[in-house]
Amino acid sequence: MSLYSVTALLILDHTGKRIFAKYYSPPHDTEVPKLTLAEQLKFEKGLFEKTSRQNNDILIYDNELVVYKALMGPKIYMVCPPEENEAMMFQALMGIRDALDVLLESQTDRDALMANYDRVTITIDESIDNGILLESEFNVISSRVTQEANEEPSLQNIDFTEKGLRSMFGFAREKLSQVVKQQLT
Known part of the structure; x- marks a missing residue:
């Protein structure tokens, strides 16, 4: 599989x-x-x-x-x-x-x-x-x-500092691991 x-x-x-x-x-x-x-x-x-x-x-x-x-x-x-x-x-x-x-x-x-x-x-x-x-x-x-979108995406609310980018990559890594775990179970 x-x-x-x-x-x-x-x-x-x-x-x-x-x-x-x-x-x-x-x-x-x-x-x-x-x-x-x-x-x-x-x-x-x-x-x-x-x-x-x-x-x-x-x-x-x-x-x-x-x-x-x-x-x-x-x-x-x-x-x-x-x-x-x-x-x-x-x-x-x-x-x-x-x-x-x-x-x-x-x-x-x-x-x-x-x-x-x-x-x-x-x-x-x-x-x-x-x-x-x-x-x-x-x-x-x-x-x-x-399902309808809740709000319009906006670039004004995105934090592009180093802390914001680290947070964004951490969120993406967490979501990817959730999807992989779902597929394996």
Whole structure:
């Protein structure tokens, strides 16, 4: 199991056409070539053909672990390396699906997903960051998407002295360690 546990998140409509696709690769991994658009579309087409004939929620396709679930017509897919924990990945996928269901008021057909594309994108970004699984609880995800900013950021309130910079780096180090501890548990 790796910190970078998600290779791609896809939403394909009932004909296999792309509604949403985001491919991830670890930033430090230069050995794995990034897929071209043609390779992505070929992968998505083959994946859709394979899953349209099956009723499972988890499968191995093209040496990748794929967990998927149907929405109202479209299907949402999470693609992961084969050594990942499929139960954990499926739980994360269900969290994204349920958050979309709540945010779009149970209207998760193709037209609703396209009309609310901003919410779809933010929902996925609140769940997965650069292939790192951040959150899998649908209520936490949906509350983060609907949460409004409390105040405008201002450069006037930032202390750029040495003490202020040390404090800022300490805060960043603390937040990073919290995220890493969350991912490891």
